Each structure stands twice: as structure tokens, then as C-alpha cells.
Amino acid sequence: DAKTTQPPSMDCAEGRAANLPCNHSTISGNEYVYWYRQIHSQGPQYIIHGLKNNETNEMASLIITEDRKSSTLILPHATLRDTAVYYCIVRLPRTYKYIFGTGTRLKVLA
Amino acid sequence: NAGVTQTPKFQVLKTGQSMTLQCAQDMNHNSMYWYRQDPGMGLRLIYYSASEGTTDKGEVPNGYNVSRLNKREFSLRLESAAPSQTSVYFCASSEPGSGANVLTFGAGSRLTVL
Numbered sequence: 624d625a626k627t628t629q630p631p632s633m634d635c636a637e638g639r640a641a642n643l644p645c646n647h648s649t650i651s652g653n654e655y656v657y658w659y660r661q662i663h664s665q666g667p668q669y670i671i672h673g674l675k676n677n678e679t680n681e682m683a684s685l686i687i688t689e690d691r692k693s694s695t696l697i698l699p700h701a702t703l704r705d706t707a708v709y710y711c712i713v714r715l716p717r718t719y720k721y722i723f724g725t726g727t728r729l730k731v732l733a
Numbered sequence: 734n735a736g737v738t739q740t741p742k743f744q745v746l747k748t749g750q751s752m753t754l755q756c757a758q759d760m761n762h763n764s765m766y767w768y769r770q771d772p773g774m775g776l777r778l779i780y781y782s783a784s785e786g787t788t789d790k791g792e793v794p795n796g797y798n799v800s801r802l803n804k805r806e807f808s809l810r811l812e813s814a815a816p817s818q819t820s821v822y823f824c825a826s827s828e829p830g831s832g833a834n835v836l837t838f839g840a841g842s843r844l845t846v847l
Contacts, residue, residue: 655833657835659836664770664821664841664843665840665841666737666823666825666838666839666840666841667776667823667836667838668838669835669836669837672833672835710775719764719766719781719783719789719829720778720781720791721766721778721825721827721836722778722792723768723775723776723777724775725774725775726775
């Protein structure tokens, strides 16, 4: 599975869009990009995933560059409850080794 | 649905004691996982079970054993606990045949080894 690089921390004003970047320059053609988040010490929660096309669900949007070497998770209207650590993971969908890095600690400010 | 249930939620052990962390899922998932998370760190994979009857080592398997008791249950055993095993342990499950193979996590088990 390809490695990912994320900034260690970011701040965002409440109500504004939070844009969390992830670099995955060694991604292969069949590897998906997954995003999870962990609030306090709870178990991580799945947010969204994608392969090539941009994706949107009720929680967030995922923008993947055309060369697939990087992606951005967008929380369109961040709230205080979005304060969490966000993990970007690249993997083949039918492999079993989900490897988490240290993620980005997002702090949403009132 | 309860999802993934872990027991116990908290445990304090003395060095050298043994214990088993229990995990059960009710989503009929084939794959199950054990992770540990040390303070300020990301999650590290200890062991996983791709399907009932199989187990494999992850990133940090030393000092642990696992048992996939049946499709629902996956236990993690510490035979001789060490202070370095003080951590929060998360169990997760997924269904590889579902396409997305998204992980669902339990609430965690906080273990302190004195």
C-alpha cells in the first residue's frame, strides 16, 4: 500500500470550509483513497473513499487530482463537533492491512 | 445493531499478568482486526483475520496472540503483560466482498500495565 503524507495540524473557523490535504505520490492505479476521523479517543469513523472521480456524501467531499498523487477532504461547513484527527489511507480494497499514519489534527475554532 | 463490541472497556494489570480482550461483531463481516493506539500516535495493526479460521500478523504482533473463535468473535491475548503494552486497543471488522471494505471500529479497551 502506498504511503501518505498529511500536515500534523490545522485550524478552521466554525462555519467555514475545512480543506484537509493528503499527498500519496506513490499510489498505484488500483489503490483507493480512504478518509477516517477519530474524535477524542473513540474508535475511528469512516468518512469517504474514492478511486479517480471526485466523491461527495452527507459528511464530506473528496477531491482527487487528475494524476492521483494527492487529494483533499472538504468539510463544507465545519462545526465544533468536527474537531478530530483525520486519517488519509491508500490501499487496495480487497487487502487486509489497513495502515493508519498519524493523521491531521483539525481544530475548529468558535 | 450493536456493531463492534469490546470488553472490557478498562483494565489494569501488573507486569507479568495475562488477560484476554474480547471482540464481537454482529454485522456478519468476514474480516476482523486488532489495533493499538499509544498516546498521541496513530493506530498500529497488531493482528488481523481475513476470514474465519485464518489469522495473520500485522505491524506489531510481538507479545500478543489472537483467536478467531467463530465468524463473530476475535480475541486478543496478552500472555505476560509488560508496561510497553499500556495502550488503547481497538477491534474492527470489515466485509471485503462489499467493494468498499470499510472498517467499523469498536469503542476501545484502555489497558494499563503497572
